[in-house]
Amino acid sequence: MTTKTREKVLEIRDLSISFSTTAGTVNAIRGVDMDLYRGETLAIVGESGSGKSVTAKATMGILAKNGNVESGSILYTYQHEGAPKTVQILEMKKRDMRRHINGKRIAMIFQDPMTSLDPTMPIGKQIMEGMIWHYKTTKKEAYEKAVELLTEVGIDEPEKRMKQYPHQLSGGMRQRVVIAIALACDPELLICDEPTTALDVTIQAKILELIQKIQQERGISVIYITHDLGVVAKVADYVNVMYAGRIVEKGTIDEIFLDPRHPYTWGLLSAMPDLDMEDDRLYTIPGSPPNLLHPVQGDAFSPRNVYALNIDDRREPPMFQISESHYAATWLLDEHAPKVALPPELQVRIDRMKKEGVR
Amino acid sequence: MHKYILKRIFLSVFTLLAITLVLFTLLQFMPGSPFNDEKLTDDQRTVLNAKYGLDQPVYVQFGKYVSNMVQGDFGVSYNISKNTPISQLIQTRLPVSIRIGGMAVGLGAIVGLIFGVIAALNHNTFWDTLCTAVSVLGVSVPSYVFALALSYTFGFRLSWLPMLYSSKAEFASSVMPSIALGMFTMASIARFTRTEMLEVLGSDYMLLAESKGISGAPLILRHALRNAMIPIITVLAPLIVDLMTGSLVVEKIFSIPGVGSLLVTAIQSNDYNVVISLSFIYSAMYIGIMLVVDLLYGLIDPRIRITKEGGNA
Numbered sequence: 001m002t003t004k005t006r007e008k009v010l011e012i013r014d015l016s017i018s019f020s021t022t023a024g025t026v027n028a029i030r031g032v033d034m035d036l037y038r039g040e041t042l043a044i045v046g047e048s049g050s051g052k053s054v055t056a057k058a059t060m061g062i063l064a065k066n067g068n069v070e071s072g073s074i075l076y077t078y079q080h081e082g083a084p085k086t087v088q089i090l091e092m093k094k095r096d097m098r099r100h101i102n103g104k105r106i107a108m109i110f111q112d113p114m115t116s117l118d119p120t121m122p123i124g125k126q127i128m129e130g131m132i133w134h135y136k137t138t139k140k141e142a143y144e145k146a147v148e149l150l151t152e153v154g155i156d157e158p159e160k161r162m163k164q165y166p167h168q169l170s171g172g173m174r175q176r177v178v179i180a181i182a183l184a185c186d187p188e189l190l191i192c193d194e195p196t197t198a199l200d201v202t203i204q205a206k207i208l209e210l211i212q213k214i215q216q217e218r219g220i221s222v223i224y225i226t227h228d229l230g231v232v233a234k235v236a237d238y239v240n241v242m243y244a245g246r247i248v249e250k251g252t253i254d255e256i257f258l259d260p261r262h263p264y265t266w267g268l269l270s271a272m273p274d275l276d277m278e279d280d281r282l283y284t285i286p287g288s289p290p291n292l293l294h295p296v297q298g299d300a301f302s303p304r305n306v307y308a309l310n311i312d313d314r315r316e317p318p319m320f321q322i323s324e325s326h327y328a329a330t331w332l333l334d335e336h337a338p339k340v341a342l343p344p345e346l347q348v349r350i351d352r353m354k355k356e357g358v359r
Numbered sequence: 360m361h362k363y364i365l366k367r368i369f370l371s372v373f374t375l376l377a378i379t380l381v382l383f384t385l386l387q388f389m390p391g392s393p394f395n396d397e398k399l400t401d402d403q404r405t406v407l408n409a410k411y412g413l414d415q416p417v418y419v420q421f422g423k424y425v426s427n428m429v430q431g432d433f434g435v436s437y438n439i440s441k442n443t444p445i446s447q448l449i450q451t452r453l454p455v456s457i458r459i460g461g462m463a464v465g466l467g468a469i470v471g472l473i474f475g476v477i478a479a480l481n482h483n484t485f486w487d488t489l490c491t492a493v494s495v496l497g498v499s500v501p502s503y504v505f506a507l508a509l510s511y512t513f514g515f516r517l518s519w520l521p522m523l524y525s526s527k528a529e530f531a532s533s534v535m536p537s538i539a540l541g542m543f544t545m546a547s548i549a550r551f552t553r554t555e556m557l558e559v560l561g562s563d564y565m566l567l568a569e570s571k572g573i574s575g576a577p578l579i580l581r582h583a584l585r586n587a588m589i590p591i592i593t594v595l596a597p598l599i600v601d602l603m604t605g606s607l608v609v610e611k612i613f614s615i616p617g618v619g620s621l622l623v624t625a626i627q628s629n630d631y632n633v634v635i636s637l638s639f640i641y642s643a644m645y646i647g648i649m650l651v652v653d654l655l656y657g658l659i660d661p662r663i664r665i666t667k668e669g670g671n672a
Contacts, residue, residue, distance in 0.1 A: 060570050062566055062569050062570055065482070094574070095574060095575075098569070098572045098573070098574040099572065099574075101572075102569065102570050102571065102572035103570065103571040103572035103573075104572060107570065107571075108567075108570040110563055110566065110567060112563060115562065115563040115564065116563040116564055116566070116567045117564055117567070118564040118567075118568065118582050118586070119564070119586065119660070119661070119662060120585050120586055120659065120660060120661060121581070121582070121585075122661075129568075129571065129573065129581075130571040130572060130573070133571070133572060133573055133577070134572060165661040165662070167661070167662045178567070181567070181571065184571075185571075185572075
């Protein structure tokens with residue numbers, strides 16, 4: 001975004017992942033490319049089952065046992081003794097992954113704080129565990145750092161909380177603890193998998209602010225996985241819109257919110273609840289995502305797309321480049337395609353966002 | 360905590376009293392009397408009944424029995440071993456049953472846990488199938504089949520272990536009966552552990568622990584097994600008492616002087632005091648083990664840890 005050189009942290013190329021289930025093979029991810037630079041925030045948006053979480057879990061090396069990487073690479077670059085070092089995450093042994101990457105370099109915050117903490121371990125111990133495991137920190141040092149972390153994530157009386165168990169804390173507090181655990185080993189990349197979905201609306205904003213604050217203070221990169229465009233607008237620098245295991249549009253936040261090109265992005269933006277809307281009814285995208293058990297013919301979104309062209313049913317659209325950072329995979333951008341105007345309600349909304357700002 | 364334990368012990372006393380009362384009443388409904396010898400005349404029976412106080416109304420008998428029991432006197436045997444105090448009768452037999460049962464529980468629980476964990480960690484592989492097959496076998500084959508098979512193979516054929524129980528070689532002669540008795544425990548614990556572990560392994564907190572970078576034994580022991588243990592203990596507890604109280608069939612096969620055969624003989628010959636005393640001891644053991652299990656829950660699962668106030672947290 002600025003003129004200084006951007007340092008690439010994560011580079012995902014042509015990633016395809018399938019899951020073997022009793023019903024057959026589900027092609028959850030079908031050729032995903034993704035880039036993340038140091039200190040920046042990338043949001044991955046999409047419906048349930050679009051492959052957001054699978055992409056994140058593959059990056060963490062915690063794919064479910066029935067998941068198979070069909071193709072592609074995940075390159076992760078980190079500072080090792082002063083020099084950048086790049087590793088192929090998909091080719092690493094599970095053991096090395098746990099030893100050198102998980103927790104230490106890449107940490108993850110999960111969706112549901114109610115179930116993501118071990119119910120039989122005091123929270124202090126859960127925060128200290130990673131430090132002692134990775135860095136052989138002494139108990140005393142780990143304890144002090146854990147107390148600091150709890151203070152940092154905004155938990156009162158940290159010493160008292162250290163001894164408490166997850167069931168003694170509220171949902172918002174638990175998510176703060178999960179964040180403290182993620183930060184315990186000073187990771188350079190934080191993956192937040194719908195970190196606020198399971199929380200009350202009032203708590204959501206606070207958790208988002210907390211993650212933003214931490215990101216600014218520590219200068220780490222963040223990947224947000226969410227289906228909430230409100231969250232995206234608040235936190236992200238870049239947005240990747242995913243649909244049925246593919247990225248259908250990517251760009252900076254302004255490009256996605258103010259100049260969306262893919263009909264699916266239009267649908268998502270139109271479906272955002274808005275108090276200033278004149279219409280009482282909330283827009284929804286008709287239909288449901290395709291079943292990825294079966295191979296997808298043409299554009300996966302075309303059956304739900306009112307702007308679908310004939311070619312959409314036959315050939316999958318390539319990524320069309322719109323600007324240096326803005327890409328979309330829709331035949332509407334082809335030079336032979338008819339010119340299609342944005343849905344009028346969305347145009348009104350975008351005009352207003354242009355005046356008031358996206359965030 | 361102490362208050363809670365005291366409360367539980369206090370309640371146990373009442374439970375035991377109630378059990379004794381029920382036993383007393385049930386025995387009254389049993390046909391026949393301890394003095395069934397055909398050579399006895401009616402007059403002799405009356406004299407015997409009067410001697411042991413069996414001519415008194417039930418509530419008087421009960422009151423007397425309880426007051427004697429409180430003083431540590433469980434009465435005497437009527438006909439299994441005439442006029443021998445019960446405490447003396449049990450003294451030699453109970454430790455044998457408890458030792459063999461204890462060994463069976465220990466063996467069953469430890470081997471079962473290991474099998475269950477191995478099966479869960481290698482879900483849907485050869486090892487999983489093997490462990491499952493072994494545990495299905497253990498649950499469905501009765502203990503006497505194992506007892507006979509072991510006795511034949513290791514006792515008769517290979518002569519590794521004594522075929523019959525002997526107080527001179529207590530440990531060696533307890534091995535086979537313990538294995539035969541412990542098979543069922545092993546199999547059910549293995550099956551249960553597998554199911555529980557699979558559930559825990561699929562939980563979010565395991566994913567979080569893995570994403571922290573924890574792996575290997577600490578991951579399994581600290582996070583998975585501990586959470587899986589809570590339901591496993593619930594299943595294990597009744598099995599413990601079951602095994603400690605001896606098994607008639609296994610005792611017969613290895614000719615073990617345990618309490619299992621004593622109880623059956625006592626019931627058959629209406630030896631009231633023996634029946635009541637043994638049942639009383641079983642009940643006391645059961646209640647004791649349940650108390651220990653409840654306290655163990657608190658140690659393992661903080662969610663049901665007992666507060667200082669004496670109630671549940």
